[in-house]
Amino acid sequence: MSNDPLHGLTLKAIVQALVDKHGWDRLGQLIAIRCFTHDPSVDSSLKFLRKTPWAREKVEALYIKDIANKR
Template identity: 75%
Template sequence: MHEQKNNPLHGLTLEAIVTRLVEHYGWDALGQLINIRCFQSDPSVKSSLKFLRKTPWAREKVEQLYLSTDFS
């Protein structure tokens, strides 16, 4: 198993990341911040996870938004 010392996303599931972003921004704002259809057309966590797990560039955008968001 690899060490994850400098990985700020270590221990977070993709589901936790998406859920937290939806709680913070809502689907409408999230769909504007990241222009992907799974956030804009009949969005759900389940459908978003299915798309993001198959689409590395979209997952990276979601992870970057998570890291740049101030949740306080």
């Protein structure tokens, strides 16, 4: 059993969980990146996050802080 809270989760599942919890507007405030603030969608966000390690790290950190620790 892995201690990694992201183990077994896809990036799509992480983004969808954050959108479900916060909505796009709040997510754009929490992580100020264009893919969350200008015409956001899960697919466009995934394309950006897969190419941009620093942004992906911010999304994963928010997920761990916000959702995984609440389980």
